[in-house]
Amino acid sequence: LRSLGVGEDAAAAAQGDAAVDLNATTFDAFLGAVREPFVVVEFFAHWCPACRNYKPHYEKVAKLFNGQDAAHPGRVLMARVDCALKANIDLCSRFSVDHYPFLLWGPPTKFVSAKWDRKQEKSEIKLIDDGRTAERLLKWINKQIESSFTLDDKKYENENMLPKNATDPEQIVRAIYDVEEATAHALQIILEHKMIKPETRDSLVRFLQILVAHHPSKRCRRGSAELLINFDDHWPSNTSLISQESSRMLESVETDDYKICGKEVPHGYWMFCRGSKSETRGFSCGLWVLLHSLTVQIGDGESQSTFTSICDFIHNFFICEECRKHFYGMCSSVSVPFKSARDLSLWLWSTHNKVNERLMKDEKDLGTGDPSFPKVVWPPKALCPSCYRSSSGTGDEAVQVGWNEDEVFSFLVNYYGKTLVSSYKETYVESQEKKHVMPLSDDASSGAARVPIGAALGVAAASCIFGALACFWRAQQKNRKQRKNWN
Numbered sequence: 340l341r342s343l344g345v346g347e348d349a350a351a352a353a354q355g356d357a358a359v360d361l362n363a364t365t366f367d368a369f370l371g372a373v374r375e376p377f378v379v380v381e382f383f384a385h386w387c388p389a390c391r392n393y394k395p396h397y398e399k400v401a402k403l404f405n406g407q408d409a410a411h412p413g414r415v416l417m418a419r420v421d422c423a424l425k426a427n428i429d430l431c432s433r434f435s436v437d438h439y440p441f442l443l444w445g446p447p448t449k450f451v452s453a454k455w456d457r458k459q460e461k462s463e464i465k466l467i468d469d470g471r472t473a474e475r476l477l478k479w480i481n482k483q484i485e486s487s488f489t490l491d492d493k494k495y496e497n498e499n500m501l502p503k504n505a506t507d508p509e510q511i512v513r514a515i516y517d518v519e520e521a522t523a524h525a526l527q528i529i530l531e532h533k534m535i536k537p538e539t540r541d542s543l544v545r546f547l548q549i550l551v552a553h554h555p556s557k558r559c560r561r562g563s564a565e566l567l568i569n570f571d572d573h574w575p576s577n578t579s580l581i582s583q584e585s586s587r588m589l590e591s592v593e594t595d596d597y598k599i600c601g602k603e604v605p606h607g608y609w610m611f612c613r614g615s616k617s618e619t620r621g622f623s624c625g626l627w628v629l630l631h632s633l634t635v636q637i638g639d640g641e642s643q644s645t646f647t648s649i650c651d652f653i654h655n656f657f658i659c660e661e662c663r664k665h666f667y668g669m670c671s672s673v674s675v676p677f678k679s680a681r682d683l684s685l686w687l688w689s690t691h692n693k694v695n696e697r698l699m700k701d702e703k704d705l706g707t708g709d710p711s712f713p714k715v716v717w718p719p720k721a722l723c724p725s726c727y728r729s730s731s732g733t734g735d736e737a738v739q740v741g742w743n744e745d746e747v748f749s750f751l752v753n754y755y756g757k758t759l760v761s762s763y764k765e766t767y768v769e770s771q772e773k774k775h776v777m778p779l780s781d782d783a784s785s786g787a788a789r790v791p792i793g794a795a796l797g798v799a800a801a802s803c804i805f806g807a808l809a810c811f812w813r814a815q816q817k818n819r820k821q822r823k824n825w826n
């Protein structure tokens with residue numbers, strides 16, 4: 340419970356209330372200072388029986404967002420004002436409270452020294468008209484902030500949520516959510532940084548084509564197809580977008596219709612890719628998993644074009660200068676065209692291992708790695724004993740490993756193919772039914788109720804790092820010479 344420095348705080352704390360009691364004296368100062376981007380204010384009267392009955396519902400939601408044990412701290416502040424107290428009469432009339440309980444929503448600062456009434460157009464303060472039960476209130480909030488919180492969400496305990504055993508092959512099942520999130524996140528970065536230009540447009544189209552055919556999540560396949568169908572309307576070929584046009588397109592692509600993996604994809608909930616620190620793993624891990632899953636899905640005839648598309652995509656759209664530069668170097672060193680999916684998936688696997696080996700050292704020297712997820716030569720022996728031909732090391736420390744590549748390939752196919760999509764169960768009938776409505780939970784595995792969603796971690800590590808590198812990256816882009824042709 341937030342300290343208000345007033346007596347009510349102590350009283351509320353004693354009762355164990357999660358919602359913060361505000362009054363005429365504290366209201367403006369408190370809401371002007373809070374870190375949460377949104378607040379729900381319940382205007383009530385302590386004598387009102389309906390309000391007393393409503394309190395457990397409001398508290399149930401408030402516990403998710405406020406207090407020490409909040410599952411989702413920092414997202415929404417839940418507050419209340421007792422309009423039956425004489426001191427609060429003016430405050431309640433400032434917000435045209437005409438019944439109890441009366442719930443308003445908006446950015447906290449918009450409440451400060453403000454007035455509101457329902458005729459006010461374009462106000463960022465909104466009346467919550469459907470919050471009569473905890474479930475409905477949370478549903479309303481979820482819609483506003485595009486989250487999929489549930490009343491059962493528990494406080495995120497990083498240690499408890501980490502994969503118990505990184506060598507457990509079943510852990511990859513959880514990565515389907517991360518692949519969806521990474522896909523949505525990648526597109527968001529592309530749009531926010533206005534990276535679609537005449538010289539990069541084709542590369543995005545080609546990558547989207549692969550996603551349409553081979554993304555492990557059906558809803559991402561569908562979303563990529565929709566985006567492709569409308570691609571010319573948004574980004575006509577050979578047109579350099581002025582920034583105003585680009586922003587308009589960003590808005591339209593950000594609407595629900597154009598969310599690449601559907602609007603229910605969670606933000607910041609990395610499951611398989613969750614780090615023990617908020618700034619590690621996340622997006623870049625999800626992106627690797629996506630790339631590996633694509634290479635095990637393609638047909639032999641697509642191997643060279645998929646290689647080119649992956650290289651171009653990372654080169655043009657991965658907003659991490661060091662990563663794209665290294666990856667570019669590794670793509671450039673391929674001299675013979677790929678003829679089979681096997682060769683491509685093994686190339687990506689060994690390329691990823693080269694990155695791991697380099698980072699093993701860097702992270703050790705700089706202390707930037709995730710202590711719970713040190714980089715390893717992958718797969719470790721415990722995950723795939725048959726992948727090792729003979730080696731005196733365990734795989735974790737043995738950099739010089741004699742690999743059995745046939746076994747590695749069949750392991751990759753199983754791990755990133757079958758196991759990753761094993762809980763994916765959309766039937767054809769369901770997909771037809773859902774055609775006109777974006778699915779709430781397109782794959783059985785992503786049913787919000789089944790996802791043990793922890794606290795919002797904010798955007799994953801990678802996005803922070805990559806965001807910071809964006810300017811540098813863009814400057815490089817400008818200076819870049821004619822893009823290299825990988826073929």
Ligand SMILES: Cc1cc2nc3c(=O)[nH]c(=O)nc-3n(C[C@H](O)[C@H](O)[C@H](O)COP(=O)(O)OP(=O)(O)OC[C@H]3O[C@@H](n4cnc5c(N)ncnc54)[C@H](O)[C@@H]3O)c2cc1C
Nearest residue numbers: 620623624626627653661662665666688691692694712717
């Ligand atoms: C294309 C690309 C290039 C990158 N280059 C750099 C770089 O130059 N410098 C930098 O600091 N960061 C780079 N990164 C980020 C870095 O590789 C990691 O993604 C990040 O440090 C998070 O690491 P992680 O522990 O989550 O595991 P990640 O390396 O992200 O791996 C994700 C998961 O993939 C599996 N995996 C691990 N190795 C392999 C493998 N060889 N084959 C198949 N599956 C594997 C494991 O289950 C692992 O948990 C790059 C990322 C990408 C996508």
